[in-house]
Amino acid sequence: xxxxxxxxxxxxxxxxxxxxxxxxxxxxxxxxxxxxxxxxxxxxxxxxxxxxxxxxxxxxxxxxxxxxxxxxxxxxxxxxxxxxxxxxxxxxxxxxxxxxxxxxxxxxxxxxxxxxxxxxxxxxxxxxxxxxxxxxxxxxxxxxxxxxxxxxxxxxxxxxxxxxxxxxxxxxxxxxxxxxxxxxxxxxxxxxxxxxxxxxxxxxxxxxxxxxxxxxxxxxx
Numbered sequence: 001x002x003x004x005x006x007x008x009x010x011x012x013x014x015x016x017x018x019x020x021x022x023x024x025x026x027x028x029x030x031x032x033x034x035x036x037x038x039x040x041x042x043x044x045x046x047x048x049x050x051x052x053x054x055x056x057x058x059x060x061x062x063x064x065x066x067x068x069x070x071x072x073x074x075x076x077x078x079x080x081x082x083x084x085x086x087x088x089x090x091x092x093x094x095x096x097x098x099x100x101x102x103x104x105x106x107x108x109x110x111x112x113x114x115x116x117x118x119x120x121x122x123x124x125x126x127x128x129x130x131x132x133x134x135x136x137x138x139x140x141x142x143x144x145x146x147x148x149x150x151x152x153x154x155x156x157x158x159x160x161x162x163x164x165x166x167x168x169x170x171x172x173x174x175x176x177x178x179x180x181x182x183x184x185x186x187x188x189x190x191x192x193x194x195x196x197x198x199x200x201x202x203x204x205x206x207x208x209x210x211x212x213x214x215x216x217x218x219x220x221x
Contacts, residue, residue: 001021001022001023001038001040002021004040005021005040005041005042006021008040009042009058009059010059011154011155012058012059012063012155012156013042013058013063013155014063014064014065014151014152014155014156014157015151015152015155016065016149016151016152016157017063017064017065017152017155017157018044018063018064018065018066019042019043019044019054019058019063020042020043020044020045021040021041021042021043022040022041022042022043022045023038023039023040023041024038024039024041025038026038042058046081046082046083047076047079047080047081047082047195048076048081048082048195048196048197049197050082062156062157062158062159063152063155063156063157064148064152064157064158064159064160065157065161066094066097066159066160066161067083067094067161068094069094069095069096069097069125069129070086070093070094070129070180071083071093071094072084072085072086072088072090072092072093072094072180073090073091073092073093073094074088074089074090074091074192074195075089075090075091075174075176075191075192075195076091076192076194076195077173077191077192077193077194077195078168078172078173078174078191078192079091079173079174080092080174081195082195086179086180087178087179087180088178089176089177089178089188089192090176090177090178091165091174091175091176091177091192092163092164092165092174093163093164093165093177093180093181094161094162094163095122095125095126095129095130095143095162095163095164095181096121096122096125096126096128096129096161096162097159097160097161097162098117098118098121098122098125098145098159098160098162099158099159100114100117100118100148100158100159100160101158103117104117108150108153108154111147114147114148114160115147118145118147118160118162121162122143122145122162123143125162126143126162126164129181129182130164130181130182131182135181136164136181139181139185139187140166140185140187141164141165141166141177141181141185141187142164142165142166142167143162143163143164144163144164144165145160145161145162145163146160146161147160148160164177164181165177166187168189168190168191169189172191173191175187175188175189175191176188176190176191176192
C-alpha cells in the first residue's frame with residue numbers, strides 16, 4: 001500500500017507529516033462473500049490510533065504536521081499523545097506556526113539555517129501568546145520546535161509548530177503540565193501513564209518517527 005499510495009499522490013507524500021498510509025481490509029462477512037479487495041489510502045491518525053477527520057485531497061494539501069495555536073497534546077507516558085484540553089495534563093502546548101517557505105525560496109534549508117529562523121520567530125510568537133517575554137521561563141516551561149527533513153520539504157511541507165513543554169527532572173521525557181501558559185500552570189515531576197490505545201484501521205506503514213519522541217536539549221537563547 002505504501003508504494004501504491006505514494007505513486008497515486010505523484011510523490012506528494014510527506015512521510016513525516018500529518019498523514020500516514022493505511023489500509024481498509026475486507027470485513028469478515030465480506031471475506032465470506034468472496035471480497036478480497038484491500039483499499040489503500042492515507043489517514044490522519046493520532047499516536048494512540050485515534051483517527052481524525054480530514055477534508056480535501058491529500059495531494060493538494062500542505063501536509064505539515066502542525067496544530068492551531070492553543071492546541072495541547074497530551075502525555076503518552078514520557079512521550080507525546082493526542083490533543084487534549086489544556087486544563088488536563090499535557091506534554092506540549094502550541095503557541096504558533098512558522099512557515100519557512102518565505103525565508104528559504106531557493107530550496108531546502110539545512111537544520112542550522114532553520115533553527116536560526118525558528119529561534120527568532122518562535123520566541124516572538126511565544127512572547128505574544130504567553131503575554132510577555134519572561135512568562136514562559138517563569139512558569140517552568142521551555143520553548144522548542146522541530147526542524148523539517150528533506151523528504152518533507154520535497155513533498156511541499158514548509159510549516160513548523162512552536163511548542164512549549166517541560167522535561168522530567170532526569171530529562172528522560174516530557175513532564176505532565178496542567179494549564180495553559182496563559183494562566184496558572186502546574187508542572188509534575190512524575191511521568192504520566194501511557195495513554196490507552198485505539199486500534200482503528202491497521203496502518204500498513206509505521207507512524208512517522210519524529211524528534212518529538214526523544215526530548216532534545218532546549219535551543220540556545
